[in-house]
Amino acid sequence: MLDPYLLTVHTLTLRQLGTAEQLAEVTGQPLADVEANLEKAVADGAVLAAKDKFMIGPTGRTQLDEAYPTAFADIRASDAIRDAMDAFESGVNVQILSLTTDWQTKEVGGERVPNDHGDADYDAAIVDKLARVHEKTARVLAPLVAADPLVDRFLDRIGTALTRAEGGETDYVSGVRVDSVHTVWFQMHEHLLRLTGRERPE
Missing domain, CATH: 1.10.10.10 (Winged helix-like DNA-binding domain superfamily/Winged helix DNA-binding domain)
Incomplete structure (x- = not known):
């Protein structure tokens, strides 16, 4: 390390x-x-x-x-970590990106328009989905958590952001001026890529 x-x-x-x-x-x-x-x-x-x-x-x-x-030689040589990263990239990371788009925009009359956050039920449903993806991510990244405690710290920080979002602090979903779910997820993803020697997917 x-x-x-x-x-x-x-x-x-x-x-x-x-x-x-x-x-x-x-x-x-x-x-x-x-x-x-x-x-x-x-x-x-x-x-x-x-x-x-x-x-x-x-x-x-x-x-x-x-x-x-x-x-990071041991991490990069691990088959379990390689498989975990494959699952992360093709699964939970795609889901987080999609949910972030759904948070920032919504479909009205067949078109995507900026979400004005006037529909509390719509926003709450997205935060609930984010929480479920967060739980799944902890399972997917278990081999990386075991190899590097900083990964677990990222997951904890995402959990903290979700708790604040659930409490009505909506900036903690995707705000750039706070440690939001989106901000900390981006940091975690970059850390994972550097741990494993991968490039960020296009």
């Missing part, structure tokens, strides 16, 4: 611009450790700093590209 320094740099491939606090939330690392790792990464030229936010630089991407094959 990645050492704490490279894990911090890696987090900037999942959240492409973030504060130390936001990066610590993604990985669960102590904030002080993330801050120290970022300070070193900036000095190394691996990470670029803009006031209190950070983004990965070309040197950081090269460091990760060189580290991934060794750090």
